[in-house]
Amino acid sequence: xxxxxxxxxxxxxxxxxxxxxxxVSGPIQVRLIQPAxxxxxxxxxxxxxxxxNSLTNxxxxxxxxxxxxxxxxxxxxxxxxxxxGGTYTPMDYGSLYAASLYYxxxxxxxxxxxxxxxxxxxxxxxPSLSSSQIQMETYEISKDExxxxxAAYLYDEGNNTFISYPAGxxxxxxxxxxxxxxxxxxxxxxxxxxxxRNKLGKQTKQIPYDTLGALDEGMAxxxxxxxxxxxxxxxxxxxxxxxxLCTEDSLDRDLSVAKTVNVSRTTDCRNDLADYDxxxxxxxxxxxxxxxxxxxxxxxxxxxxxxxxxQHAATLVDLMRKIGNGACGSADNLTFQSIVSCxxxxxxxxTNLGTLQ
Amino acid sequence: MRRLAxxxxxxxxxxxxxxxxxxxxxxxxxxxxxxxxxxxLSRVDKRRYSRRRSSRIARAPQIRSRSRAVIxxxxxxxxxxxSVLGKKQNTNGGVLGMLPAFGIRGFMDFPIVGNFIxxxxxxxxxxxxxxxxxxxxxxxxxxxxxxxxxxxxVARTRFQIGITNKLDVIWSxxxxxxDSSSGLGLGYRVGPTxxxxxxxxxxxxxxxxxxxxFDVLNEGRLHxxxxxxxxxxx
Numbered sequence: 001x002x003x004x005x006x007x008x009x010x011x012x013x014x015x016x017x018x019x020x021x022x023x024v025s026g027p028i029q030v031r032l033i034q035p036a037x038x039x040x041x042x043x044x045x046x047x048x049x050x051x052x053n054s055l056t057n058x059x060x061x062x063x064x065x066x067x068x069x070x071x072x073x074x075x076x077x078x079x080x081x082x083x084x085g086g087t088y089t090p091m092d093y094g095s096l097y098a099a100s101l102y103y104x105x106x107x108x109x110x111x112x113x114x115x116x117x118x119x120x121x122x123x124x125x126x127p128s129l130s131s132s133q134i135q136m137e138t139y140e141i142s143k144d145e146x147x148x149x150x151a152a153y154l155y156d157e158g159n160n161t162f163i164s165y166p167a168g169x170x171x172x173x174x175x176x177x178x179x180x181x182x183x184x185x186x187x188x189x190x191x192x193x194x195x196x197r198n199k200l201g202k203q204t205k206q207i208p209y210d211t212l213g214a215l216d217e218g219m220a221x222x223x224x225x226x227x228x229x230x231x232x233x234x235x236x237x238x239x240x241x242x243x244x245l246c247t248e249d250s251l252d253r254d255l256s257v258a259k260t261v262n263v264s265r266t267t268d269c270r271n272d273l274a275d276y277d278x279x280x281x282x283x284x285x286x287x288x289x290x291x292x293x294x295x296x297x298x299x300x301x302x303x304x305x306x307x308x309x310x311q312h313a314a315t316l317v318d319l320m321r322k323i324g325n326g327a328c329g330s331a332d333n334l335t336f337q338s339i340v341s342c343x344x345x346x347x348x349x350x351t352n353l354g355t356l357q
Numbered sequence: 358m359r360r361l362a363x364x365x366x367x368x369x370x371x372x373x374x375x376x377x378x379x380x381x382x383x384x385x386x387x388x389x390x391x392x393x394x395x396x397x398l399s400r401v402d403k404r405r406y407s408r409r410r411s412s413r414i415a416r417a418p419q420i421r422s423r424s425r426a427v428i429x430x431x432x433x434x435x436x437x438x439x440s441v442l443g444k445k446q447n448t449n450g451g452v453l454g455m456l457p458a459f460g461i462r463g464f465m466d467f468p469i470v471g472n473f474i475x476x477x478x479x480x481x482x483x484x485x486x487x488x489x490x491x492x493x494x495x496x497x498x499x500x501x502x503x504x505x506x507x508x509x510x511v512a513r514t515r516f517q518i519g520i521t522n523k524l525d526v527i528w529s530x531x532x533x534x535x536d537s538s539s540g541l542g543l544g545y546r547v548g549p550t551x552x553x554x555x556x557x558x559x560x561x562x563x564x565x566x567x568x569x570x571f572d573v574l575n576e577g578r579l580h581x582x583x584x585x586x587x588x589x590x591x
Contacts, residue, residue: 016390027375031531031538033491033531033533034538040534042533042534042536044531044533044536044537044538056391056576057536067447067448069447077447077448078445078446078447078448078578079540080531080544080575080578081540082527082542082543082544083540083541083542084540086543087540088540089529089538089539089540089541089542090457090493090525090529090531091495091529091542092444092446092484092486092493092495092529093448093486093487093493094446094456096447096531097448098448107388137448167488168490171488171489172489173489173534174488174489174490174491174533175488175489175491178488178491182559221474232434258470263424288416302566319484
């Protein structure tokens with residue numbers, strides 16, 4: 001029988017071992033929020049993070065999760081995890097947020113890597129992937145207002161940055177950075193950047209902006225939806241086409257809702273990425289890249305329902321490569337008409353996308 | 358000579374006797390006797406008098422000297438405090454760069470050598486953060502031992518400084534929509550502590566304590582604790 005002082009030494013030893021072991025490399029099990037079968041249904045349980053080099057630094061193949069503070073410095077986030085039975089548990093909201101961001105982006109990496117055909121290993125395509133910044137709850141001022149309730153992917157001179165902004169007044173479910181579909185939406189922008197935009201060899205604004213921007217948003221919406229599919233049960237395999245609504249229900253981004261382009265009014269909101277007033281579909285008189293992209297996403301969701309989503313997703317990766325290689329026409333003349341005709345396996349009937357010059 | 362003495366005594370008695378007989382009333386009471394003690398005590402008067410006398414005798418002399426106070430005190434002290442524990446947090450959601458946890462703290466002081474005091478203590482805290490449907494809650498139990506030095510442990514205003522070390526047992530719960538999950542974490546914190554206690558009564562004091570600790574098991578993350586409450590001498 002141990003005496004009390006021996007119990008104390010044993011407890012301190014266990015604590016020391018436990019804490020020292022948090023600086024581990026993957027694969028590791030971390031308790032996180034994950035989509036469950038059904039609309040806006042989530043489970044909290046162990047998730048396997050496979051590519052992590054350091055849990056306490058939250059750094060690995062996908063880059064490094066950190067905090068972009070008010071002094072505009074990217075710093076290591078203060079994280080703490082506990083371990084019981086081989087599973088790590090975040091000890092506060094920030095640690096949960098950081099681990100979730102890394103895990104969701106890693107899910108996007110494996111989503112593209114494990115496609116049945118046309119799979120893409122972005123670590124091969126972009127060797128600097130592990131140098132990416134993954135900014136959690138970034139502090140940023142735009143037009144004299146703090147940016148909240150959003151997420152983004154930025155590319156600047158070879159540097160990849162994934163951003164999640166703090167939650168504001170519009171979040172009614174999970175914050176943007178905690179919604180796996182939304183973060184894989186951002187990861188898909190990263191894929192589009194390297195498979196399409198950089199291959200085209202032109203600056204974004206030299207390419208017809210609405211067309212490529214809308215294609216980017218539509219691809220991102222659809223691959224975000226793919227991340228909500230949970231194989232194994234019929235309900236799980238349906239995924240959650242309304243995953244955007246689990247974060248902000250005012251967004252008109254439910255992929256399963258039919259949308260049609262009003263061809264006569266496509267220019268009023270051009271080049272306005274952030275104007276959500278332009279997201280009125282159908283029957284809206286305005287369109288932005290997000291609204292046009294959501295028409296593209298709907299058409300691909302409908303086709304995925306017919307042929308199988310992962311098989312259909314592979315045709316979209318093929319489309320990305322063809323556009324990047326110039327097989328769908330020159331960058332200067334890229335239109336949805338050329339994209340639709342270039343998409344082997346695509347079906348855009350009833351959306352009017354194929355008529356957009 | 359004997360005759361002379363007898364004559365003088367007789368003369369004096371002869372002078373005084375007429376004076377007393379003329380000026381003294383029949384019911385004369387000596388003034389001193391009437392103020393201090395009734396001539397005839399009733400049973401009630403006896404009891405009152407007896408109680409006053411006994412209380413006057415039994416009461417200890419009022420202690421005004423600080424140095425004499427320790428004579429009748431054991432030197433042991435216990436206390437209960439409301440406490441706030443802040444954990445350094447550079448991400449959003451904290452206050453002044455700290456994530457606050459609120460709770461209570463209890464302690465017991467034992468004098469060891471000279472003005473050194475050993476203070477076992479335990480705290481229980483809760484902190485919560487959340488956005489919309491997402492909520493994280495941490496329950497923290499912190500047993501610890503402080504080694505303190507006070508220049509004058511029995512002073513009316515007592516100052517103390519020392520070293521504290523605490524074990525953190527943290528139970529963290531994550532809730533989202535209708536599901537929840539939890540896990541355990543540990544920490545071990547060491548750092549300086551300082552406190553002040555103001556006497557509020559014969560055996561009680563208002564105690565304010567602060568500590569700055571570093572979680573050596575979690576990258577040395579800074580914690581700041583402040584506790585306020587009452588302490589009582591045993």
